[in-house]
Amino acid sequence: MSRPRRFDEQLLLDHAQEAFWVNGYDRTTIEVVAAASGVGNGSIYAAYGSKLGLFLAVFARYCAGRVELVDSVVSAHHGDFESAVAHYLDEIVADCTSHADRRGCLMLNSLAELGARFPEVVTIGRSTLTAMEQVVAKRVVQAVDEGEMALTAPEVEPLSAHIVLVSQGLISLSRIGVSADELRGIASTSSRMSALLHTHAA
DSSP: OOOOOSSOHHHHHHHHHHHHHHHOSTTOOHHHHHHHHOOOHHHHHHHHSSHHHHHHHHHHHHHHHHHHHHHHHHHTOOSOHHHHHHHHHHHHHHHHTSSTTOOOOHHHHHHHHHTTTOHHHHHHHHHHHHHHHHHHHHHHHHHHHTTSBOOOHHHHHHHHHHHHHHHHHHHHHHHTTOOHHHHHHHHHHHHHHGGGGBOOOO
16 A cells, blocks of 8 residues: 655645746756755655656646636537637637746647657647547537537537647747737637638528
8 A cells, every 4th residue: 555645746746837837847857846845855756756757747637727727618608609719719818828938838838848758748648639629529519509500520520629729829829929919819810710610590
């Protein structure tokens, strides 16, 4: 039986996430996380085995949180499909511009930095994007069922993937300093494009 951890794991992961997000994987050490969190090096190694083990715990938790964000924004919105997409993209813009340092998305940053080295990062990233697309797809199917859009079943998945792709593109543009106004303009145009798929009853 494993011994219970004598520290607040979520608080440790919060500190580790901040370090990995701001500094990147290579420039973050266990010592940096230990100093920030107050948890000893030995306790961190005992719990996670290595810096990679700690990072993967942080990364998986962060990615799960991103899926929860998409689900809460898309599923909870009451309105037509176009406004649901607009709301989703607006929330993404608000989220990615909330950090003064424009740090981007830990998932996208880590895929770029670590994807070629650690297949686990790619696996988690891919499953996260798939989960986001599935959340959006449920809303697309709802719009089709309600007669709001004319789509065949094979078209649902590509549209859902496109909407998620736009959201990730907005985050990437934010990372390189594109203004919030420009990002909102792109988001608005993308959401209006969904109107082209609407049906108009006579």
